[in-house]
Amino acid sequence: MDVYTKLDLNADNKLVLAELAAFVGEGAAARFKQLDIDEDGKITRTEFSDAFGRIERELGQSAAISELDEMLQRVDAYNASSEGVAAELSSKGFSLGQLLDFVQEKCHEQKLISETTTTLEVVRNIVIPETQAAGCCYADTLPGGPRTPQTLMSHWWGNTFLHLVRAICEHAAGKNELFPHMYTQAERAKTYWLCIFAVNQHAAACHFMGCSCGCPKFGSGDVKCQVDKFPRVMRRMSSHGLAMDLQLRTLTRVWVLSELETAMHSSPPLATKFCGVVSTEILERPEVPSVLQAEASFEADRELILTAIASNEGGVAQFDRLIQTMALREIALMRAFAFVLRGEAALLGAELQQRPELLDSADSKGRGETLLMRAARYGHVPVVRELLERGADVGLATRGMGFTALHYGAICFNPGAHADVLELLLQARAEPGALNCFGRTALEESVLAFGEEALGTQLLLGATPDAQQAVARAHAATGFTPQPRDAELFAHGALRQDSWSRPDIVLSIKQPIDGEIAAFNPWVKPIEFGTVANEIVPNYPQARTLVTASQRFAAYVRYRWPLWEFTSLVLQYTTENDPAFYRVDLERGELRQINRGDEKLTVKQQIYDENSVLTKVQCSIRMLYP
Ligand SMILES: [Zn+2]
Structure with a gap:
């Protein structure tokens, strides 16, 4: 390996000052200037070899060679040191885009990851086998290679992997969709560090997970060990995130606590952003474990880390308090949104009494709605009133869509509350002229x-400037033509009332298998057409309606998941003991009733079940029955 390759720690063919400083020691800045011929803050390979040519001309060949030798020795010494191992390890990051592509491939195409797959299983079934031949870390195998990471994400291997991915999405972009195209270029470019992709598992503990590579292993305390270098890796990061799991087990893992401790004592300290979701039980009765309850795979690790935490100022008690404060704040925000969803004005009021800072917070798991927007959307009048009385800001709009609380009030899910919500918001001086991303006012x-x-x-007509123009535009726009923007609006949970009268119903959409997608609704059973299995349902008006609705639905799905290819849609409705299935051929517009005895369906059903539900879209069955 030549000197340049050794110096270029993250292998991006650009040597920056920090990389050179690791080897040159004193006078690194002066030497950097000497080497960076075009003064762009990066030394390219050409610049590097040109500079050595110059040294050779100035000092003679032997002096140049001894300078090079000296540098090589430093490089070797450094690479053999703990700091060198940490530097190498901390260069093995990935971008959010690479992660989402990974999910696309492993989850949607190869079906190796489902909603219930744990991170441990991803390591055992994907990371280890796919890196065995090369004996490298997974980041090295990612298309485009490893990226220099900005954020270290702490997590627990027992958590489900897709929860972890969503937590990273949330950290990067304040939303948690798993599809690359839902993110901007800048969001996809954000970089992360995860132990499972950065650590070379074949030099760590792959043999515990059935790998027979026979590579030498390095345990804690060994200079070549990677897993005890995480604190050093953390010091090279510019931010820190923590992926919670449903039961908050993450906060009982000693390595996670060690990372939190390192983040707190970095200079400057890194604020840890808690991401992900917790269970309803935790929401209602949050108990954040003490660091003394921490668990580790190896007792020695546990003792070492606890001793380090205890030796800080304030010791264990102080550490526990800090973690509790961070976790409880995030949990309180989730709880506040849960109260809004359930229309619990009094409970929400009590929560805000204790934590007034939550009042205008945005939901980082959804679309950046505030509590007031959410309450307006669901049409919970007492909640809207409670929030306004506490001074909630009516002027805020969601980041991506530009929806204000008044816009949400205008498309309120609860028709009975529509006027009341709008009246309250207008009284609180909500701006009726505000435009959303479609250029529409609340009136429109x-x-x-x-x-x-x-x-x-x-009410809006009386309050909105140029009201008649807005009404004219709205009339011109009526009638559903599936447009990308409409679908985006739908994704935003804000489709028109004519298709959203039952927002409590969750439709689960499953990924296409053999050109077919499935929409599953567990509560509602539609009309019986009286046909037998696999017979085309005659052209009853109701059947036509169902076909038309399915085509509209498919148009939306196609927009939202453009990589999906499908030509038919299975509608599945299940009442207690009596599931009903319909298959709609979207191109021919044919509807067939199918039953559980349909062999093909049974097989497919198993595949669907194994791969679990990909996503849940809150929408109404009315969408299927316009
Ligand atoms: Zn191995």
Whole structure:
């Protein structure tokens, strides 16, 4: 390996000052200037060899060679040191885009990862086998190679992998969709460090997971060991995230606690952002474990880390308090949103009494809605009132979509609350002229959703400048033509009332298998057409309606998941003991009733079940019955 390759720690063919400083020692800045001929802050390979040519001309060949020798010795010494191992390890990051592509491939195409697959299983079934031949870390095998990471993500291997991925998405972009195209270029470019992809598992503990590579292993305390270098890796990061799991087990793992401790004592300290979701039980009765309850795979690690924590100022008690504060704040925010969803005005009020700072917080798991926007969207009048009385900001808009609370009030899920919500918001001086990303005022949304005659619309008519123009535009826009923007709006949980009258119903969409997607609704059973299995349902008006609705639905799905290819849609409805299935051929517009005895379906059903539900879209069955 030549000197340049050794110096270029993250192998990006650009030597920066920090990389050179690791080897040159004193005078690194001066030497850097000498080597960076075009003064762009990066030394390329050409610049490097040109500079050595110059040294050779100035000092003679032997002096140049001895300088090079000296540098090589430093490189070797460094690479053999703990700091060198940490430097190498901390260069093995990945971008959010690479991670989402990984999910796309392993989850959607190869079906190796489902909603229940744990991170440990991903390591055992994907990371280890796919890196065995090369004996390297997984980041080295990613298309495009490893990236220099900004954020270390702490997590627990027992957590489900997709929870971890969603937590990273949330950290990067304040939303948790698993599809690359839902993110901007800048969001996809954000970089992360995860032990499972950075550590060379074949030099660590792959033999515990059935790997027979026979590579030498290095345990804690060994200079070549990677897993005890995480604190050194952490010191090279510019931020820190923590992926919670449903039961908060993450906070009982000693290596996670060690990372938290290192983040706190880095200079400057790194604030840890808690991401991910916790269970309803934890939401209702959050108990953040003490560091003394921590668990480790190896007792020695546990003792070492606890001793380090205890030796800090304030010791264990102080550490526990800090972790609790961080975790409880995040949990309290989730709980506040849960109260809004359930319309619990009094409980929400009590929560905000204790934590007034949550009042205008955005939901980082959804679309950046505030509590007020969410309450307006669901039409919980007492909650809207409670929030406004506490001074919630009516002027805020969501980051991506530009929806204000008034826009959400205009497309309120609860028709009975439409006018009341809008009246409260207008009284609180919400701006009726505010435009969302579609260039629409709340009035226009209200006309589209509830019509011009609705009481709520009338309130907006009186308050909105240029009201008649907005109404005219709304009339021109009525009638559903699946447009990308409509689908985006749908993704935003804000489709028009004509298809959203039952927001409590969750439709699960499953990924396409053999050109077919499935929409599963567990509560509602539609009309019986009285046909036998696999017979085309005659052209009853109801059957036509179902086909048309399915085509509209498919248009939305195609927009949202453009990589999916499918030509038919299975609608599955299950009442207690009586599941019903319909298959809609989307191109021919044919509807067939199918039953559980359909062999092909049974096989497919198993595949679907194994791969579990890919995503849940809150929408109404009315969407299928316009
Ligand atoms: Zn191995």
